[in-house]
Amino acid sequence: PDMQSLLNLDEIEEVATKQISKKCWAYYYSAGDDLISKSLNNLVYKQILLRPRVFVDCRKCDLSTTMLGHNVGMPLYVSPAAMARLAHPDGEHGIAQGISQFGACQIVSNNASMTPEQIVEGSLPGQIFGWQLYIQKERQKSVDMLKRINKMKDKYKFIVLTLDAPVPGKREHDERSKDVRSSLPVTPAVKAGEKAEKEPSSGGVGKLLFFGTAADLTWKSTLKWLEQHTDIPIVLKGLQTHEDAYLASQYPQMKAIILSNHGGRALDTAPPAVHTLLEIRKYCPEVFSRLEVWVDGGIKRGTDVVKALCLGAKAVGVGRAALFGLGAGGREGVERTFEILNDEIDTCMRLLGVDRVSELGPKHINSRAVERD
Ligand code: FNR
Numbered sequence: 447p448d449m450q451s452l453l454n455l456d457e458i459e460e461v462a463t464k465q466i467s468k469k470c471w472a473y474y475y476s477a478g479d480d481l482i483s484k485s486l487n488n489l490v491y492k493q494i495l496l497r498p499r500v501f502v503d504c505r506k507c508d509l510s511t512t513m514l515g516h517n518v519g520m521p522l523y524v525s526p527a528a529m530a531r532l533a534h535p536d537g538e539h540g541i542a543q544g545i546s547q548f549g550a551c552q553i554v555s556n557n558a559s560m561t562p563e564q565i566v567e568g569s570l571p572g573q574i575f576g577w578q579l580y581i582q583k584e585r586q587k588s589v590d591m592l593k594r595i596n597k598m599k600d601k602y603k604f605i606v607l608t609l610d611a612p613v614p615g616k617r618e619h620d621e622r623s624k625d626v627r628s629s630l631p632v633t634p635a636v637k638a639g640e641k642a643e644k645e646p647s648s649g650g651v652g653k654l655l656f657f658g659t660a661a662d663l664t665w666k667s668t669l670k671w672l673e674q675h676t677d678i679p680i681v682l683k684g685l686q687t688h689e690d691a692y693l694a695s696q697y698p699q700m701k702a703i704i705l706s707n708h709g710g711r712a713l714d715t716a717p718p719a720v721h722t723l724l725e726i727r728k729y730c731p732e733v734f735s736r737l738e739v740w741v742d743g744g745i746k747r748g749t750d751v752v753k754a755l756c757l758g759a760k761a762v763g764v765g766r767a768a769l770f771g772l773g774a775g776g777r778e779g780v781e782r783t784f785e786i787l788n789d790e791i792d793t794c795m796r797l798l799g800v801d802r803v804s805e806l807g808p809k810h811i812n813s814r815a816v817e818r819d
Pocket of ligand 1: 557
């Protein structure tokens with residue numbers, strides 16, 4: 447279909463759903479147990495109201511900002527999500543190409559279906575990437591990957607260590623698709639060469655991918671270990687409480703954290719990032735000045751992005767939206783997805799009476815309906 451005829455992310459998801467395989471859909475769509483966290487992730491944004499100011503010159507509006515000091519064209523980035531080539535042969539490289547004109551950052555999954563070298567090929571000079579790490583039980587595998595990433599520091603500006611899924615959540619849509627191994631058309635680059643007989647033969651794409659992931663990571667030992675193998679800045683992903691956000695902020699080397707419940711795919715009924723943002727604001731607001739707080743989960747509209755920024759997020763990620771964009775039209779589908787979100791953020795800010803990202807703050811929203819304590 448003509449990408450320009452698609453006007454919002456739901457329409458893009460609808461088209462993608464028709465075009466991608468059933469298994470791909472089940473893997474992308476799925477979330478833990480009853481999908482409560484997944485639905486709340488989006489619902490919580492709908493319950494926050496905006497507080498537009500009028501009589502403000504809004505001829506100009508600048509969406510550019512920074513992530514860890516690097517210039518980005520907009521406060522929206524691509525969250526790490528595995529196996530993009532399940533949706534379209536353009537894969538993670540297509541995502542990189544699709545977002546390039548917006549100057550957006552892309553975090554590449556540990557379980558990407560293309561190599562980290564392939565993904566950044568042909569990217570624009572200022573285009574930045576992060577690389578997401580699942581530390582493997584066989585540590586040497588992660589050490590080898592880190593060595594490769596260390597060689598591409600001009601592109602990969604940070605390492606994202608995901609902490610919210612030491613084991614995969616119970617994703618029933620995914621598990622219902624049988625015979626994963628036989629029908630999985632692409633092997634994640636990082637798993638290539640692994641012995642097949644060791645891996646589970648059914649139980650969904652998620653379980654297959656998580657096989658081999660270490661479950662013994664701790665605050666005490668893991669950061670020290672990681673710093674021995676890379677000097678690229680480290681970002682922790684999947685924090686869901688003010689306690690953990692505060693703990694992270696106590697490590698002077700930590701420059702950013704990502705509040706996320708893994709798109710609802712890990713522990714069901716875990717809180718949406720909005721709740722964690724509100725907790726941090728209440729109990730340890732100094733976290734925001736010690737490090738950058740990024741959030742993801744449930745983003746469907748530009749207004750969702752703006753609300754997260756108002757609550758103190760420095761940048762906002764989309765996982766499924768990028769994958770469904772890819773499924774709807776490859777690289778062009780991703781481009782259209784980011785074009786829509788870019789326009790929606792721009793419109794929202796102008797109608798709020800704000801002309802740059804750094805001006806957004808709590809005074810632009812009323813979040814009382816979602817404040818719980
Ligand atoms: C993910 N996510 C994820 N996160 C991560 O750190 N490493 C990974 O490999 C993956 N893989 C993955 C696959 C798929 C299909 C999805 C949908 C998600 C989680 C992702 O980074 C992000 O936290 C959520 O996707 C954000 O929620 P939305 O935008 O999908 O609602």
